[in-house]
Amino acid sequence: MRLFEDNIHIEIPGRSTPSARSPEAEPSLDGKVNSVSRREAVEAFLRLRLFMPERQKRIVATCMNGEERQYFFDKMVEIAATVEGMPVTYQQDGNGDETIAHLHYFLGDCHWYITEKDREGEVEQAFGYAILHGDLINAEYGYIPITELVDTGVGAELDFHFKPTPMAQIKQALEDRYG
Structure with a gap:
């Protein structure tokens, strides 16, 4: 199954076509060369498999083989690094609203902000x-x-666009949104 079945070829003047670029070193929007390889991305994806629902895993796996693969390579490595660097239970105890939320899950109008993981690697x-x-x-x-x-x-779903944020900022944004 492919995300884009239409196979429309679009050429942007001044840029090489996707087939001429190496997936290992594709330029990003800011012109820098991305260094995350397919192997690194797959390893990160496998470490994150328990953090995503089955549907999201299937979509990400498909996208890692599509035109936007480098974005998903980078994103999997970024999120895996966030998870690996998260504090374990009680490490942020007593921080109050300065506690940092590292992950965000959402389903409709339900939100879960994860501040600490249970144990190292679990x-x-x-x-x-x-x-x-x-x-x-x-x-x-x-x-x-x-x-x-x-x-x-x-x-x-695991929110791919969430960045670690203090709970005070999150609560203020929620208050602004919901009143």
Whole structure:
């Protein structure tokens, strides 16, 4: 299965065609050469497999073979590095709203901000802040079972655009959004 079945060839003046570029060293939008290889990306993807629902994994795997593969190579390595560098449970204890959320999951109007992973290298559960159905009044910190979060029905998706952020900023943005 391919994401783009139309096979339309578009040539941009001044740029080489995709077939002329090496997937190992494609220029990014800022003109720099990306250094993440397919091998590094696949290794990162495999380390992240327990952090994504099945549907999201299938889409990412397809995209890693498509035109935008370098973006997905870079993104898998970036997210894997974030997960590997996350503090374990209790390391941010007492930080209050200065606690850093490292991952964000969403499903409709439900959001989970992961601040700590359970143990080094494991994902059975994590600690974070959960907002269900946009209800900020009942939002709370607690243990979040990552495996259940991504394995239930449609599964909550891992937000690829989220950057580690202090909870104070997240809560302010949520307050601005929901009132």
